[in-house]
Amino acid sequence: DARVTQTPRHKVTEMGQEVTMRCQPILGHNTVFWYRQTMMQGLELLAYFRNRAPLDDSGMPKDRFSAEMPDATLATLKIQPSEPRDSAVYFCASGLPQGLAGTKETQYFGPGTRLLVL
Amino acid sequence: DAKTTQPTSMDCAEGRAANLPCNHSTISGNEYVYWYRQIHSQGPQYIIHGLKNNETNEMASLIITEDRKSSTLILPHATLRDTAVYYCIVRRGNQFYFGTGTSLTVIP
Numbered sequence: 001d002a003r004v005t006q007t008p009r010h011k012v013t014e015m016g017q018e019v020t021m022r023c024q025p026i027l028g029h030n031t032v033f034w035y036r037q038t039m040m041q042g043l044e045l046l047a048y049f050r051n052r053a054p055l056d057d058s059g060m061p062k063d064r065f066s067a068e069m070p071d072a073t074l075a076t077l078k079i080q081p082s083e084p085r086d087s088a089v090y091f092c093a094s095g096l097p098q099g100l101a102g103t104k105e106t107q108y109f110g111p112g113t114r115l116l117v118l
Numbered sequence: 119d120a121k122t123t124q125p126t127s128m129d130c131a132e133g134r135a136a137n138l139p140c141n142h143s144t145i146s147g148n149e150y151v152y153w154y155r156q157i158h159s160q161g162p163q164y165i166i167h168g169l170k171n172n173e174t175n176e177m178a179s180l181i182i183t184e185d186r187k188s189s190t191l192i193l194p195h196a197t198l199r200d201t202a203v204y205y206c207i208v209r210r211g212n213q214f215y216f217g218t219g220t221s222l223t224v225i226p
Contacts, residue, residue: 035162042205042216042217042218042219043154043156043162043205043216043219044216045213045214045216056211056213058213091161091162093161093162095164106164107164108164109161109162109163109164110161111160111161112161
C-alpha cells in the first residue's frame with residue numbers, strides 16, 4: 001500500500017529558526033505538490049514540481065521559503081527564518097499527470113507536518 | 119477575489135444522495151474544476167475533476183452546467199464516513215484556486 005510520507009509529523013520551533021520539512025513521494029510519481037493549511041486561509045498551494053523541476057511556486061513567499069527536489073524520492077520545503085505566522089499544517093502530495101491515453105490525473109496526500117512557530 | 123463559492127455547511131441523511139454545489143462564474147475556458155475532501159485531522163483526498171463534460175468515478179459524479187459557471191458534486195449514497203469538508207477548486211495550468219469548502223455532515 002504505497003503512501004506519501006512526510007517528516008517530521010510535528011515541529012515546534014522558535015521564531016527565527018530554520019525549519020526543513022521532508023516528503024517522500026510515492027515511487028513512480030513524477031508530480032509533487034506542497035500545500036499549506038491554516039484556519040484562516042484554508043488550503044493553499046505553495047509549489048508544484050514535475051519531473052523534479054519547479055513548474056510553479058508563485059504561492060510561496062519567496063523571501064523565506066524554498067522548495068527543492070534533490071532527487072526523485074525526496075522533496076523538501078524550507079523556511080528560513082521562520083515566523084509565528086508560518087504556523088500551519090504543511091501537506092505534500094504526489095501524483096501522475098493526466099496521460100496522453102486519457103488516464104486520469106492522480107494526486108495523493110501525505111499526513112502533513114504540523115508546524116508551530118513560537 | 120474568490121474563484122469559487124460554496125455553502126459553508128450542509129447536512130445529508132445517510133443513504134441519500136449528497137449534492138454539493140459550487141459557483142465558479144468567472145471560470146475561463148481552459149480552467150478545470152476539481153473536488154477534494156478532507157476528513158477531520160487527515161490529509162486532503164482527491165475526488166474528481168472535469169473540464170466541461172460530466173464525469174463519474176467510483177467515488178462521485180461531477181455535473182458541470184453547460185455555461186460552466188457552476189457545478190455539483192454528487193455522492194450517490196452518502197455514508198457516515200463521507201462526513202468531511204469538501205473543497206471545490208478551479209485549476210488553470212499550475213494554479214489551483216481553492217474555495218473555503220463545504221462542511222458536509224452525514225446524519226444517521
